[in-house]
Amino acid sequence: MKALTDEHRMLQDSIEGILSSTSDADAVWTQLAELGMLGLTISEADDGAGLGLAELLLFAHGFGQAGVSTHYLGAEILAMPLLAAQSSHPAVAGLLADCVAGTRIATLALDDLAPVTATRAAGGGFVISGVKTLVPSGSKAGIIVLSASLDDAPALFVLDTETDGITRVPYEPAASGAGADVVFDAVGVDEAALLAKGDEADRLIADARARGLLAVCADMLGCMEKLLDLTVDYLRTRQQFGQPLASFQVLQHAAVDMYVELETARAMLDYGVRLYDAPQNERAHALDAVKFKLNAAAKTVGESAVQLHGGIGMTMESLTGRLFARLTADRLSFGDSRACLARLVANDASIALS
Amino acid sequence: MHAERVEKSSSLDAFLSREDQEFRFRMRDFFQSEVPSEIRAKVSAGQPLAKDDIVTSQQILNAHGLAVPHWPVEWGGKDWTPTQRYLFTEELQFNAVPLPLQFNCYMVGPVIAAFGSEDQKRKFLPRAANCDDWWCQGFSEPNAGSDLASLKTRAVRDGDDYVVNGQKTWTTYGQYADWIFCLVRTDPDAKKQRGISFLLIDLNTPGVEMRPIITLDGRHEVNEVFFSDVRVPAENLVGEENRGWDYAKFLLANERSGIARIGLSKERVARIRRRAQAKGVWDDPLFRAEVIRLEVELKALEVTQMQILARAGQGDNTPDPASSILKLRGSQLQQRASELLMELEGPAALRAPGDVTDAHGAAEEELAAAAALNNYLNFRKVSIYGGSNEIQKNIVAKTILNL
Numbered sequence: 001m002k003a004l005t006d007e008h009r010m011l012q013d014s015i016e017g018i019l020s021s022t023s024d025a026d027a028v029w030t031q032l033a034e035l036g037m038l039g040l041t042i043s044e045a046d047d048g049a050g051l052g053l054a055e056l057l058l059f060a061h062g063f064g065q066a067g068v069s070t071h072y073l074g075a076e077i078l079a080m081p082l083l084a085a086q087s088s089h090p091a092v093a094g095l096l097a098d099c100v101a102g103t104r105i106a107t108l109a110l111d112d113l114a115p116v117t118a119t120r121a122a123g124g125g126f127v128i129s130g131v132k133t134l135v136p137s138g139s140k141a142g143i144i145v146l147s148a149s150l151d152d153a154p155a156l157f158v159l160d161t162e163t164d165g166i167t168r169v170p171y172e173p174a175a176s177g178a179g180a181d182v183v184f185d186a187v188g189v190d191e192a193a194l195l196a197k198g199d200e201a202d203r204l205i206a207d208a209r210a211r212g213l214l215a216v217c218a219d220m221l222g223c224m225e226k227l228l229d230l231t232v233d234y235l236r237t238r239q240q241f242g243q244p245l246a247s248f249q250v251l252q253h254a255a256v257d258m259y260v261e262l263e264t265a266r267a268m269l270d271y272g273v274r275l276y277d278a279p280q281n282e283r284a285h286a287l288d289a290v291k292f293k294l295n296a297a298a299k300t301v302g303e304s305a306v307q308l309h310g311g312i313g314m315t316m317e318s319l320t321g322r323l324f325a326r327l328t329a330d331r332l333s334f335g336d337s338r339a340c341l342a343r344l345v346a347n348d349a350s351i352a353l354s
Numbered sequence: 355m356h357a358e359r360v361e362k363s364s365s366l367d368a369f370l371s372r373e374d375q376e377f378r379f380r381m382r383d384f385f386q387s388e389v390p391s392e393i394r395a396k397v398s399a400g401q402p403l404a405k406d407d408i409v410t411s412q413q414i415l416n417a418h419g420l421a422v423p424h425w426p427v428e429w430g431g432k433d434w435t436p437t438q439r440y441l442f443t444e445e446l447q448f449n450a451v452p453l454p455l456q457f458n459c460y461m462v463g464p465v466i467a468a469f470g471s472e473d474q475k476r477k478f479l480p481r482a483a484n485c486d487d488w489w490c491q492g493f494s495e496p497n498a499g500s501d502l503a504s505l506k507t508r509a510v511r512d513g514d515d516y517v518v519n520g521q522k523t524w525t526t527y528g529q530y531a532d533w534i535f536c537l538v539r540t541d542p543d544a545k546k547q548r549g550i551s552f553l554l555i556d557l558n559t560p561g562v563e564m565r566p567i568i569t570l571d572g573r574h575e576v577n578e579v580f581f582s583d584v585r586v587p588a589e590n591l592v593g594e595e596n597r598g599w600d601y602a603k604f605l606l607a608n609e610r611s612g613i614a615r616i617g618l619s620k621e622r623v624a625r626i627r628r629r630a631q632a633k634g635v636w637d638d639p640l641f642r643a644e645v646i647r648l649e650v651e652l653k654a655l656e657v658t659q660m661q662i663l664a665r666a667g668q669g670d671n672t673p674d675p676a677s678s679i680l681k682l683r684g685s686q687l688q689q690r691a692s693e694l695l696m697e698l699e700g701p702a703a704l705r706a707p708g709d710v711t712d713a714h715g716a717a718e719e720e721l722a723a724a725a726a727l728n729n730y731l732n733f734r735k736v737s738i739y740g741g742s743n744e745i746q747k748n749i750v751a752k753t754i755l756n757l
């Protein structure tokens with residue numbers, strides 16, 4: 001994204017190496033684990049690599065470029081840093097090491113389809129009921145961290161997905177990387193499953209949402225870069241009317257518009273990454289603007305890439321088509337334009353003047 | 355009964371005579387009472403239609419003499435004015451009735467009726483009108499898209515047959531089809547457009563292979579068709595050899611009527627309003643503003659269309675220059691409607707549950723939400739096929755603005 005350090009370049013090379021050998025989500029995951037590339041943000045004391053958000057986003061970006069689905073969002077971006085932040089919690093001990101080794105996949109469930117609540121059970125522990133939706137890797141994960149309301153305040157729980165009373169409803173593979181709804185039907189858990197509550201839970205959730213948003217944006221940037229490359233190559237090689245498409249000025253200009261959107265989106269993402277450590281309100285406001293911009297860029301870049309490819313861009317067998325579908329799904333993830341805009345409009349603070 | 359409804363009808367009726375208004379309501383009543391509501395519900399929920407849905411619906415129309423109203427009367431057509439034809443299609447689309455199979459009714463049918471032999475007319479037209487034969491269109495090739503005239507599929511005369519070799523692609527619903535109408539090159543030495551013929555090929559002939567192409571919405575809608583030494587009786591040539599380009603131009607002009615798909619966009623707007631209200635999104639003035647923008651443009655296009663029709667009723671037969679913008683603007687509005695449908699569903703559009711009879715009900719909601727994303731992806735096609743937006747603009751620039 002911005003100027004790369006040598007370390008970033010090495011990471012990028014390893015990502016490319018993995019993705020050139022396989023595109024299967026589970027296989028990619030195994031390779032990442034074998035190469036010690038999971039748990040990058042987990043501290044070295046907890047068997048992690050002790051790296052930062054920027055490195056995580058490098059991966060998200062690489063997966064976007066290649067159009068490969070992984071468990072990255074659910075596990076590495078959302079759940080594992082959250083678990084790592086609570087590493088001294090008794091329920092987390094042991095889990096993190098498994099996650100880093102790739103033997104278990106963790107995910108984080110934030111959105112409710114039907115309100116998810118936890119009530120205290122008579123003999124200790126809790127009973128959780130409700131339905132979570134849009135859970136990334138929800139159909140594959142072995143560990144699920146979920147938000148639930150407890151005593152009318154936010155709380156986070158960590159559960160094994162094999163626990164009695166949990167049903168998973170996977171989405172069609174076409175829709176999104178192993179996503180699912182997860183139904184909790186009076187699931188009994190013991191006291192230790194409670195990871196955090198109140199303000200602490202609030203903060204962990206807000207951080208996770210911010211990471212999710214930035215990771216989706218990095219994925220989008222990767223998709224858009226690749227789409228522009230593919231489109232420019234196609235314009236040079238595809239011939240109609242006895243000349244390359246690139247000779248039609250209207251198509252050149254469309255490609256330029258894609259490029260302008262791509263570069264301004266790249267800058268906006270950089271702005272978002274810098275604001276990750278800002279106070280929560282300020283960050284949330286800025287990230288709405290970031291996602292809104294990335295969504296707008298994705299529309300232009302994605303739609304033009306397909307249009308300029310003609311029919312071939314409409315197909316699943318073309319990478320252009322697949323990246324466009326992925327980019328469109330990304331437009332709706334962690335802040336669709338309608339939601340971002342509604343919040344931006346409701347907030348008096350100026351984005352441009354701040 | 356109709357008189358009262360006419361009073362309350364839309365502002366657009368200022369452009370319509372009382373007879374035309376009556377006509378519109380007759381059609382509306384017919385579509386609502388005769389076409390099965392399950393089929394119409396599928397259309398208005400954005401669900402993919404099965405082959406049977408399309409056939410059933412067309413056969414109902416045909417039984418009432420309404421599948422091919424724009425054909426010559428002796429082959430089942432109606433002696434309607436251009437306005438009536440338009441109102442028919444608009445009401446059909448607005449009431450979520452599947453369009454009679456385009457390839458049969460708007461493409462090969464009119465070409466055979468105009469240029470085919472008597473034998474061809476008798477053999478093909480009644481079956482096309484009733485969807486007893488399912489036709490598909492074999493024009494595009496991998497290297498002949500916008501530049502259709504560069505097509506290479508060869509047909510060589512050998513005794514009483516043509517022998518066809520080559521490849522067609524993007525063949526919509528080829529997997530359902532019995533017949534394909536093809537543009538083939540019969541004279542490789544003539545100038546591009548001159549050496550092309552219009553040939554009808556039975557898809558059951560040895561040497562024809564079909565391969566599916568899966569589109570972005572995960573569906574099988576288009577195909578590649580390969581021909582190797584396919585023997586086609588010479589009697590299946592339409593009109594004269596090497597005149598195929600003229601027939602294709604006639605076909606495309608025919609296809610353009612109703613290409614603005616105003617009824618379809620109106621149906622989408624109704625769907626947007628319905629879903630937005632059901633989801634509480636209609637309370638969001640920002641979203642409403644976007645819908646209104648679309649509606650204003652749709653109204654402007656509709657009035658444009660009505661005026662073109664009114665002029666066409668009056669006079670000479672030269673094509674109205676304004677009609678060349680119908681496809682372009684119509685595509686833009688269809689795409690915008692599909693995008694708004696997706697935006698109103700929001701992230702819920704990402705949920706496409708594998709098992710629809712799922713644990714927690716609300717299957718219809720989920721279907722509508724999942725269909726929204728797929729429709730958005732799928733509708734990118736309308737600015738590509740039937741002459742892309744860029745090609746449409748080239749035509750307007752050249753033929754209307756004389757640039």
Ligand SMILES: Cc1cc2nc3c(=O)[nH]c(=O)nc-3n(C[C@H](O)[C@H](O)[C@H](O)COP(=O)(O)OP(=O)(O)OC[C@H]3O[C@@H](n4cnc5c(N)ncnc54)[C@H](O)[C@@H]3O)c2cc1C
Nearest residue numbers: 307308310311491493494499500524525526735739742744
């Ligand atoms: C879903 C779908 C269904 C279809 N169904 C059928 C069918 O049933 N039968 C059939 O025969 N065909 C069908 N088509 C094919 C369709 O007609 C072609 O896709 C269309 O003609 C465009 O050709 P192409 O895809 O090869 O794109 P290209 O012609 O390669 O165009 C690529 C891009 O270049 C642009 N371009 C090309 N030439 C120019 C120029 N001179 N100036 C400016 N820009 C230019 C185009 O606008 C486009 O943006 C279908 C296509 C789709 C996507």
